[in-house]
Amino acid sequence: MYRSIDLMRQVQMSNLILKLGFKIIDMALYILGSSNDDKGTQLEKLTFRLLENLGFTNIVCNEIGSGGHEIDVRAEYSLQGLGGVEKRPIVCECKAHRNPTSMSDWLKFLGKVLLEEQRGNVDAYFIALSGVNGNVSGNYRDLQHSKNNIRLITGESLVERLSEIFTLKPAAEIELIINNFTRRTQTEISHCYYELEMFYLVGFSENQYTLVSNAVCYWVCNKLKNLPN
Structure with missing residues (x-):
């Protein structure tokens, strides 16, 4: 079950924090590959x-x-x-x-x-x-x-150009999405690319990570917005 939260309000507040100069998590770019x-x-x-x-x-x-x-x-x-x-x-x-x-x-x-x-x-x-x-x-x-x-x-x-093509989400919004599924401390949110698709690499303090596609993040956001307050 998704936790019912006012996601968009929190995203707006997080974006305001970013504009004031407080960066939550830096977003690097990784290219994935087997070699x-x-x-x-x-x-x-x-x-x-x-x-x-x-x-x-x-x-x-x-x-x-x-x-x-x-x-x-x-x-x-x-x-x-x-x-x-x-x-x-x-x-x-x-x-x-x-x-x-x-x-x-x-x-x-x-x-x-x-x-x-x-x-x-x-x-x-x-x-x-x-x-x-x-x-x-x-x-x-x-x-x-x-x-x-x-x-x-x-x-x-x-990353600036990729944001225009793939409509990437800011770190603050990804952080809020992940918080709906786990309380583990997030230490890194980075962009990843493989075979014409963008992903988010989310790292946690326990030296663990998960990989979430950009498409899945948009699907989750739509689900959360449709939940009752």
Whole structure:
């Protein structure tokens, strides 16, 4: 049985707390997979979905360039010019590593960008799920003074886009939903992605966790709203 509570009122109060600057639980983004290769593939699929949603065209995964280098995701977008509509390519390097990406991976990416630039203008995105280390961050900052076609994207930035596509719920609301089923202390609420579906990873103080799909959370919310006060 669901506990009869005024869920929406509590959600509104929790959102107010968040706006005042008191963050209840940070929400990270994890890519699920049976292996490191699978995780990389999942991030590429997610990037494909994000680009598709943003209106990019001719999206291809795992393309081999003329120099023998592999491009994780390639796509195009349209620009209106004096001569009509022009197509501009973009390339994406996807890193689903658990730890911040190191300089070696970053330099390999810059090498690929250099080869692509020999073919013409190109925008390049380095998507690092767990961010990058200090060396990469410093190098990226210095590059911004001379190159404006290279962008560093982290998991936090991806969550903002995913929220638009999958209509994700805030941590405060997930916390309230879970409280209807258990009194255990929640220590973590994070986003998880696998095969075009979003989940919430909920961790507890007893070093236990549960995985709940975004669709199930919406179903539970609808049930709770229909319960009598």
